[in-house]
Structure formats: structure tokens, C-alpha cells
Amino acid sequence: MKRVVLFLVTNLAVMLVLSVVASVLGVNRYLTANGLNLGMLLAFAALMGFGGSFISLLMSKMMAKWSTGARVIEQPSSSTEVWLVDTVAKLAKRANLPMPEVAIYDGEPNAFATGASKNSSLVAVSTGLLQSMSREEAEAVLAHEVAHIANGDMVTLTLIQGVVNTFVIFISRVVAYFVDSFLRRGDSESSGPGVAYMVTSVVCEILFGVLASIVVAWFSRQREFRADAGAASLMGSATPMQNALRRLGNLHTEPLPQNMAASGIAGGGGGFMALFSTHPPLEQRIAALNNTR
Numbered sequence: 001m002k003r004v005v006l007f008l009v010t011n012l013a014v015m016l017v018l019s020v021v022a023s024v025l026g027v028n029r030y031l032t033a034n035g036l037n038l039g040m041l042l043a044f045a046a047l048m049g050f051g052g053s054f055i056s057l058l059m060s061k062m063m064a065k066w067s068t069g070a071r072v073i074e075q076p077s078s079s080t081e082v083w084l085v086d087t088v089a090k091l092a093k094r095a096n097l098p099m100p101e102v103a104i105y106d107g108e109p110n111a112f113a114t115g116a117s118k119n120s121s122l123v124a125v126s127t128g129l130l131q132s133m134s135r136e137e138a139e140a141v142l143a144h145e146v147a148h149i150a151n152g153d154m155v156t157l158t159l160i161q162g163v164v165n166t167f168v169i170f171i172s173r174v175v176a177y178f179v180d181s182f183l184r185r186g187d188s189e190s191s192g193p194g195v196a197y198m199v200t201s202v203v204c205e206i207l208f209g210v211l212a213s214i215v216v217a218w219f220s221r222q223r224e225f226r227a228d229a230g231a232a233s234l235m236g237s238a239t240p241m242q243n244a245l246r247r248l249g250n251l252h253t254e255p256l257p258q259n260m261a262a263s264g265i266a267g268g269g270g271g272f273m274a275l276f277s278t279h280p281p282l283e284q285r286i287a288a289l290n291n292t293r
Helices: 005-024 026-029 038-068 079-094 127-132 137-148 153-183 194-236 239-249 271-276 282-291
Strands: 101-105 109-117 120-126
Touching: 005 194, 038 101, 038 109, 038 120, 038 153, 038 271, 079 137, 101 127, 101 153, 109 137, 109 153, 120 127, 120 137, 137 153, 137 194, 137 239, 153 194, 194 239, 194 271, 194 282
Parallel strands: 101 120
Antiparallel strands: 109 120
């Protein structure tokens, strides 16, 4: 699992922090002072859900650099760096994109793209990938990452995550309200939510957040197919992307740091964990590219 985990983990953390702050400031008590106000709750859930998503998006590039130790190439210091910058520039021009930042980092074969918008994006590649692939294969990987930027995948994922967050927060608080009301039935002296409300809402947010990640992971897998097809279009042929994916299948692709796991080129789990995988299996991606010839 490689590309969205930075976004998902940061998003969940931000959402939980915002929820705790809201509880401390008395927002929960206000929403339930005279019974559960579903309209106000939905507005609150949307604000919290989309707020957490967009904060995560704005932090994505900074977190990516910090997590991987990626060094942005300001002035190429080797022929490899010159080729890397020139290749990304060529692909960005073909995709009608502004020039992304180009970075390199030490590690096993992998690459990623991130950023809050097409005008503020980053393409990074590991030294291991550059050493393990031919120039054509590496260019196909870079084309895949540029296609992610061109498709606006990070913004799309933000909107999807925002919708999912909204429902997670909304349903969690509805459940928490009824649990709290049940536990405090017959107690006419207390007003507003009790401790059970806060505990239940946090537990439900974590539980429903895990279930919601299955939905987000499904969308992520679809965009991997789109980025592969985009790479084939930028390269003028599906063959280089297929060769790059086959090469990845024969390499030890050490995962990126956990909070960056969704941002890599490789990934794809099997069995039950495939539900949470942000990448389809390599064999499916290679087969799908047959339709782009």
C-alpha cells in the first residue's frame, strides 16, 4: 500500500484533534443541549470533515519531504539529476502542467508525486529506482507520477475523504448521543452530553474511519489505473509502463515510511488486506494497459 496513507493518517489525526478541541470548547454540549440538532450536526460534521482533509492536503508536500528525506534538485549536480529534471520538464510540458519540484531521495525502488495543486506539486524518485531501471522504464514511472498531477488526484482524493469524514463524524455523534442518552436515562438533573458521549464518539470515529478507508482505498486503486493509462499516453505507448511494472515486480520495493505509503508507484495487497490497498496488483495494472494500445 503506497500513495494515500500520508493523507489518510494525517487526515485522521487532524480530524481527531479537531474533535477533541470541539468537545473541550463545548461544541458537543451546544449541539445536544435541547436534543440532537441534526441540521447543526451535519453542518458541524462537514466543517470538521472537509477541514481535516484540506489541512492534510496543504501539509502533504512538506510531510512527504520530511518523511522520505527527499532533496529538491535546485541545481543538478550530476548527469542523472540533469536527466531527471529534463525528463520531468518534458513530461510536464506534454501534460500542459507547470514545472513540478523534482526531488531525489535515498531508498529502495519507488517514486511518488504529491502537492496541494497542479501549481504546487512535487515529483520524487528514489536512488534505488534510478539504479534498477533502464532510462525508458524510469521515464515511464515519472510519466505515471506526472499523470497523477495532471489528473488532479490529490484534490479529488481530498473531496472524497471530506465526504467520507463528514459521514463518519455525523454518524459517530448520532450513535454517541443515543448511547449517552440510554446510559443516563432517568437522570433528570444532568444536562448536555456526558462522558459516555465523548468516549463513544471517539471510538466510533476510529471504527467508522477504518471502515471508510476501504471506500477511499477503492477510489485510490481506480486512479492508479488512470495514472498508468496517462503514462502510456505521455510516453506514446503502453509498453514502457508495462515494462516498468514488470521490473517493479522483480525488485525489492521497500515501502515508503508509513505516513507516505500511499504515495509510491508500487503496491497492492492480496486477500482481505486487498480491501485496504491503495494500489491494484501489478498483474492487473499490466493487463489493463493492454486496452490502451
